[in-house]
Amino acid sequence: MRVTRAVHGAAKILVTGAAGQVGTLVVDQANARGIPVRAVTSSELDITDAGAVADAIEPGIVVVNCAAYTAVDAAESDEQAATAVNGAGPGNLATACAQVGSRLIHVSTDYVFAGDATTPYETSAPTAPATAYGRTKLAGEIAVHRALPTAHVVRTAWVYSGVGSDFVATMRRLEAQRETIDVVHDQVGSPTYAADLAAGLLDLAEAPNVSAPILHATNAGQASWYELARAVFAEIGADPERVRPCTSAQFPRPAPRPAYSVLSNRSWIDAGLPPLRPWKEALVESLAARPPETA
Numbered sequence: 423m424r425v426t427r428a429v430h431g432a433a434k435i436l437v438t439g440a441a442g443q444v445g446t447l448v449v450d451q452a453n454a455r456g457i458p459v460r461a462v463t464s465s466e467l468d469i470t471d472a473g474a475v476a477d478a479i480e481p482g483i484v485v486v487n488c489a490a491y492t493a494v495d496a497a498e499s500d501e502q503a504a505t506a507v508n509g510a511g512p513g514n515l516a517t518a519c520a521q522v523g524s525r526l527i528h529v530s531t532d533y534v535f536a537g538d539a540t541t542p543y544e545t546s547a548p549t550a551p552a553t554a555y556g557r558t559k560l561a562g563e564i565a566v567h568r569a570l571p572t573a574h575v576v577r578t579a580w581v582y583s584g585v586g587s588d589f590v591a592t593m594r595r596l597e598a599q600r601e602t603i604d605v606v607h608d609q610v611g612s613p614t615y616a617a618d619l620a621a622g623l624l625d626l627a628e629a630p631n632v633s634a635p636i637l638h639a640t641n642a643g644q645a646s647w648y649e650l651a652r653a654v655f656a657e658i659g660a661d662p663e664r665v666r667p668c669t670s671a672q673f674p675r676p677a678p679r680p681a682y683s684v685l686s687n688r689s690w691i692d693a694g695l696p697p698l699r700p701w702k703e704a705l706v707e708s709l710a711a712r713p714p715e716t717a
């Protein structure tokens with residue numbers, strides 16, 4: 423992924439994992455807002471290296487941690503490596519921020535929940551991860567708040583930017599390649615446009631008086647993957663009937679996916695932050711923003 427790097431004087435925001443899907447957009451949008459930003463990729467700052475992390479964090483900045491081990495299925499057989507990045511890494515960042523008086527915004531996930539709810543998860547809902555990835559992300563949340571109780575953990579879900587191999591880009595590509603596609607209808611969540619999440623993270627970075635330790639940030643509303651795929655088809659002028667519903671049982675994966683992991687946006691609104699728009703509005707804009715990928 424493309425990395426935009428701009429440092430105007432002293433960096434006010436440090437973005438870790440800056441070559442990732444969310445990190446890239448946080449950096450781009452910080453530049454667009456005129457916020458001094460320093461972007462560090464995994465090769466420039468490995469967050470599992472406590473010494474390097476301590477050296478990188480200056481006093482009085484806001485660290486936005488977008489670095490993570492995000493291979494959900496691979497984590498099932500590689501939990502130790504995932505724990506180093508998702509558990510110990512954020513702990514290193516929090517410790518270093520606490521030492522110099524910097525703020526930390528740490529991105530986490532709906533996978534910290536069991537994923538069997540029937541109404542949206544509030545931030546106070548009990549955590550019970552069902553996957554290795556979820557366990558490692560929960561370990562990160564705990565490590566962050568142990569070292570820096572004022573840090574913000576921002577849980578998000580179902581993030582796409584419409585490029586590469588994300589779900590929206592894949593549906594768009596498959597539409598051009600196949601007559602019909604089967605998509606699971608028994609997993610429900612909140613599709614979240616990475617650009618909207620990035621804007622939300624910057625809104626939080628620019629709001630020093632928000633004190634909530636845990637926040638949920640997703641586009642509003644809910645959908646199944648099947649409904650999301652149909653919406654992609656409809657929006658690009660293809661017949662949504664070409665998307666056919668199937669069940670998760672027909673597509674077993676190493677890490678079980680949550681059946682229902684919609685995150686409530688109440689915490690975000692209560693914090694006085696601008697709510698992220700409904701998912702379908704964001705999807706329409708994301709599709710308009712990019713030409714289809716054919717490769």
Ligand SMILES: NC(=O)c1ccc[n+]([C@@H]2O[C@H](COP(=O)([O-])OP(=O)(O)OC[C@H]3O[C@@H](n4cnc5c(N)ncnc54)[C@H](OP(=O)(O)O)[C@@H]3O)[C@@H](O)[C@H]2O)c1
Nearest residue numbers: 439441442443444464468469489490492531578579580581
């Ligand atoms: N994508 C989703 O649907 C989703 C849903 C819920 C929550 N989240 C959370 O959102 C955040 C951002 O995810 P994303 O979608 O932007 O993921 P991503 O595209 O996989 O980006 C993660 C970035 O972290 C970097 N990284 C990995 N190990 C590192 C280390 N030890 N030190 C520093 N950087 C390291 C990766 O670099 P390399 O590529 O070089 O390894 C990559 O650039 C993560 O916390 C993730 O858990 C994502």
